[in-house]
Amino acid sequence: MVPSQAFTIATRIVNQLIRDRRTMAMIVIVPLVVMSLIGLSFPESTVLDYIAPALLATLALFFSFLLTGISFLRERSQGTLERIMASPVSRLDIVVGYLFGFFLFALTQTIIIILFTIYVLDVHYYGELWQIFIFQIVIITGAVNLGIFTSTFARNEFQMVQFIPLIVVPQIFLCGVIWPVEQMPDYLQWLSSVLPLTYAVDGLRDIMLSGKSLLDVGLDLAVMVGFTVVFSILAAVTLRRGAAS
Amino acid sequence: MATDEPAVRADEVSFNYSKLKVLDSLSLQVPPGVSFGLLGPNGAGKTTLIRLLVGLIKPKSGSIRLLGQPPSRRIAHRIGYMPQLHSLYSELSIIQNVNFYARIYRVTNRAEREQWVEEAIRLVDLWERRKDQVMKLSGGMKQRVSLACAIVHHPPVLFLDEPTVGLDPELRVTFWEHFAYLTSQGTTLIISSHTMDDAAHCDLLAFMREGKIIARGSPAELQQATGKPDSTLEEAFLYSIHREAGNGS
Incomplete structure (x- = not known):
């Protein structure tokens, strides 16, 4: 790997998105609108306090996955990815470059969501704020790689959008966001145990509702890091397949 | 690379997408410092051949050498690639x-x-x-x-996939002036096109059809091969098709 090459790609993505003012505005406004609606639909603060960790994890996954998946797909469809693939840059440099480029914007959205949740919706939490941020960063890193990997299987934006009900929605239902995993049938519990959002929700709830530390939720954190590594490897391995098609 | 080594060399290269054979035991050699035109209709396999030569896809069989080496990231910095899309x-x-x-x-x-x-x-x-x-x-x-x-x-080697598509005649002339300048500097150009206007500008040509090279040579040689002194490159291409069909039957 040549870090300067990954840095060049990351810088280019940042420059590109910054110059796309409408996208930049949407990156900021959309999470604010969504969080405002959620706040208004939960007038009982205790209910919102309970559901907030799951919402933070889900929205971080959803926004990061969507932003990366669509942006990366554009790289494929407009031929720029193929052009990079013909250059001396390695696949790992490409994945790392895209990861850091998109990560910055996914992080921006996540920071907006967390700060809005805590300071505007007035959600109470017990853990350390910086630990919530660290945990969220792990979630978005995994989601960015998942977006890159998933975009390999889509040939256009319509197909990419179909991955949302396939990848994001089942996790909302199966990973303890709406009802506890323990109340589901055994086979669904098993399915939930192989989905990243289960560990994201579990870990974030422990930090925010029980005041646990990152060390206490080490298992959830380790599984999330594991998912991130696996998605990165899959993204790098499948890169040529997508570019060549 | 030895001086007599071709800048680009493909030996018995075949490629297929699923069951569709796109390139069929194709061989070519491009000497350094020339403009080499890959001419043929849409679907002849020109873009696939260029993508193989720059290393974006791998041949099902056969071998490719660029500047004496197989296409890889190691040599990619010595290759230029202008794809069909603006990219x-x-x-x-x-x-x-x-x-x-x-x-x-x-x-x-x-x-x-x-x-x-x-x-x-x-x-x-x-x-x-x-x-x-x-x-x-x-x-x-x-x-x-x-x-x-x-x-x-x-x-030193530049692949241009249909670089003049969609250009107005004036800009097309300008592009060919650029290409002539690049070859004068020693750059080897491999240019795909489906228009015979482009063909006349190339030092060497390969006519492609259905994944094969059906004729090769300089524009003058290909025109002479028809046996008519005033034949055009369109006629040379059609002549090559008929000759190929005759050989195949």
């Missing part, structure tokens, strides 16, 4: 696009990079508009930016 970042300016490709192709020295970026943009006559966003440019200007991106790192 540019529309939100970025002309200079940002060209600078990005210079960095990607390892032009690491900053002063040298700035100089090469300026040279490439001046060559395609867009220096005055270097700060314009690519999305605000016409199709022809995007083609020129795409060419600048492909040549910015001074590659």
Whole structure:
């Protein structure tokens, strides 16, 4: 790997998105609108306090996955990815470059969501704020790689959008966001145990509702890091397949 | 690379997408410093051949050598590639696009990079508009930016996939002037096209049809092969098709 090459790609993505003012505005406004609606639909603060960790994890996954998946797909469809693939840059440099480029914007959205949740919706939490941020960063890193990997299987934006009900929605239902995993049938519990959002929700709830530390939720954190590594490897391995098609 | 080594060499290369045979035991050799035209109708396999030669896809059988080496990342910095799509970042300016490709192709020295970026943009006559966003440019200007991106790192071998498609006649002439300048500097050009207007500008040609090279030589040699002194390249191409059909039957 040549870090300067990954840095060049990351810088280019940042420059590109910054110059796309409408996208930049949407990156900021959309999470604010969504969080405002959620706040208004939960007038009982205790209910919102309970559901907030799951919402933070889900929205971080959803926004990061969507932003990366669509942006990366554009790289494929407009031929720029193929052009990079013909250059001396390695696949790992490409994945790392895209990861850091998109990560910055996914992080921006996540920071907006967390700060809005805590300071505007007035959600109470017990853990350390910086630990919530660290945990969220792990979630978005995994989601960015998942977006890159998933975009390999889509040939256009319509197909990419179909991955949302396939990848994001089942996790909302199966990973303890709406009802506890323990109340589901055994086979669904098993399915939930192989989905990243289960560990994201579990870990974030422990930090925010029980005041646990990152060390206490080490298992959830380790599984999330594991998912991130696996998605990165899959993204790098499948890169040529997508570019060549 | 030895001086007598072809810049590009393909031996018995075959490629297929699923059951569709796109290239069939194709062989070619391109000497250094010439413009080599791959001429043929749409679907002849020109783009697939170029993608194979630059290493984006691997042949099912046969071998490829670029500057004496198999296509790989190790040699990619010595290759330029202008794909059929513009393949540019529309939100970025002309200079940002060209600078990005210079960095990607390892032009690491900053002063040298700035100089090469300026040279490439001046060559395609867009220096005055270097700060314009690519999305605000016409199709022809995007083609020129795409060419600048492909040549910015001074590659000795340059692959151009249908570079003149969609260009008006004036711009087409300008492009061929650029190509002539590049070959005069020792660059080897492999240019795909489906128009015979382009063919006449090339030093050497390979007529392609249905995944095979059906004739090769200089434009004059291919015209002479028809047996008619005043034949055009269109006639030479049709003659090659008939001759190939006769050999096959």
